[in-house]
Amino acid sequence: MALTKQHRLSFEFFPPKTDVGAKNLQSTRDRLQQLGPDFFSVTYGAGGSTRDNTKTVVLDGLHAGCDIAPHLSFGGDSEASIKQLIDQYAESGVRRIVALRGDLPSGYGDGSRLVHANELVEFIRQHYGDTFHIAVAAYPEIHPEAESYDSDVGFLKNKFSAGANSAITQYFYNADAYEQFMECCAKAGIDHPIYPGVMPITNFSNLKRFSANCGADIPRWLDYRIEALKDDAQGCKEFCSEFVTELCEKLIVLGAPGLHFYTMNQSGPVEAICKNLGIEKI
Numbered sequence: 001m002a003l004t005k006q007h008r009l010s011f012e013f014f015p016p017k018t019d020v021g022a023k024n025l026q027s028t029r030d031r032l033q034q035l036g037p038d039f040f041s042v043t044y045g046a047g048g049s050t051r052d053n054t055k056t057v058v059l060d061g062l063h064a065g066c067d068i069a070p071h072l073s074f075g076g077d078s079e080a081s082i083k084q085l086i087d088q089y090a091e092s093g094v095r096r097i098v099a100l101r102g103d104l105p106s107g108y109g110d111g112s113r114l115v116h117a118n119e120l121v122e123f124i125r126q127h128y129g130d131t132f133h134i135a136v137a138a139y140p141e142i143h144p145e146a147e148s149y150d151s152d153v154g155f156l157k158n159k160f161s162a163g164a165n166s167a168i169t170q171y172f173y174n175a176d177a178y179e180q181f182m183e184c185c186a187k188a189g190i191d192h193p194i195y196p197g198v199m200p201i202t203n204f205s206n207l208k209r210f211s212a213n214c215g216a217d218i219p220r221w222l223d224y225r226i227e228a229l230k231d232d233a234q235g236c237k238e239f240c241s242e243f244v245t246e247l248c249e250k251l252i253v254l255g256a257p258g259l260h261f262y263t264m265n266q267s268g269p270v271e272a273i274c275k276n277l278g279i280e281k282i
């Protein structure tokens with residue numbers, strides 16, 4: 001099933017740490033811009049330099065004419081410094097924010113209290129009214145720290161009650177997880193759009209390590225299939241691209257309102273999947 005213009009399409013970047021990374025990201029962004037996304041988003045790391053890197057990528061994107069959303073979390077910072085940052089975003093023309101609790105990097109400092117995402121959403125609405133479209137995170141396979149499935153869905157509902165407009169999910173490889181989750185959200189009275197996050201599979205060993213931390217399940221059969229292709233780089237690439245394309249197709253059939261791609265700052269894997277999904281360059 002093809003993606004249509006009614007489906008929202010967005011691409012996520014992380015802020016590069018080097019000049020070469022920054023140059024590569026610009027060319028990735030320019031290539032993906034040709035697919036006509038609704039917006040890009042840029043992840044955020046708590047702490048000074050990573051925080052500024054996010055702002056740099058966002059402002060660059062705005063200057064290049066892109067709709068681009070910074071991710072944001074308190075991450076141990078004061079309300080005043082977060083407000084200063086959001087002021088800068090508002091003045092620069094940013095109109096979307098992805099509001100998160102975030103995870104503190106190790107060594108960030110004891111005594112910092114992570115501020116839940118619903119509180120950040122409230123803070124933004126309190127100070128900026130409807131200036132921003134606010135997206136929050138959702139977890140079809142449930143957040144690793146959640147006490148229960150129901151409590152996690154309940155906290156997602158809180159984020160909407162606080163004023164969030166939409167949610168983007170953690171990536172997952174079981175379409176059933178999204179279907180179940182959407183049913184539970186509907187039963188809990190959530191009627192805001194929840195966009196599946198899609199992670200193309202490129203570096204499988206890194207992905208497995210990362211997935212173990214963030215609570216994304218790698219199906220056992222998928223692990224075996226990809227392992228079996230470890231000496232066939234081209235075959236592996238094709239298999240992964242087809243597998244993720246089929247996942248996207250299933251999600252669209254299930255009624256997903258669009259797709260949010262975790263690009264890992266690479267255009268190739270996303271372009272291949274989008275092409276399979278019928279998304280033409282504009």
Ligand code: FAD
Nearest residue numbers: 043044071100101102103116117137143145146155169170
């Ligand atoms: P919350 O919604 O606050 O939830 C965190 C946990 O606490 C959950 O277990 C939830 O059940 C529970 N909970 C929620 N609200 C409350 C409450 N009010 N009281 C008590 N418990 C509560 N991380 C980054 O560091 N930078 C990024 O840029 C980034 N981008 C992301 C983008 C997406 C689309 C997603 C899905 C995740 C992203 N993350 C990012 C990871 C995210 O920060 C972590 O998963 C983090 O652990 C939780 O963030 P959250 O906003 O979901 O937190």
